[in-house]
Amino acid sequence: MGRPAEDRSRENGAGNRTVVRPRRPGPHADFLAQADQRCTGAPTFGEVPEGAFGYQQIEALFASVITGGCGGGNDCPDPPVTRAQMTVFLAKALGLHWPN
Secondary structure, three states: OOOOOOOEEEEOOOOOEEEEOOOOOOOHHHHHHHHHHHOOOOOOOOOOOOOOOOHHHHHHHHHOOOOOOOEOOEOOOOOOOOHHHHHHHHHHHHOOOOOO
8 A cells, every 4th residue: 555645734814724635545435436337327317318518517426426416306507506505516526624
């Protein structure tokens, strides 16, 4: 095995420090590999049919547990995304973790 990735901390504009931990393969690695295979099945969200703009990306984000849609089996691809929602998407995608 290689040496483990080191945690880094970053300072935000207010002088606070946030620990940034790099993604490490773990229990989710198998799940993500299976998620790639599930992207070839029936559409997850009824209002985003196969072939629709963004279909593959929406399915990949759902399979990777980055988004779960907006409820009721819908993805709601048309409403705007708030900065807070985008922050959550990015944090999940980048594997960022903050201490409790």
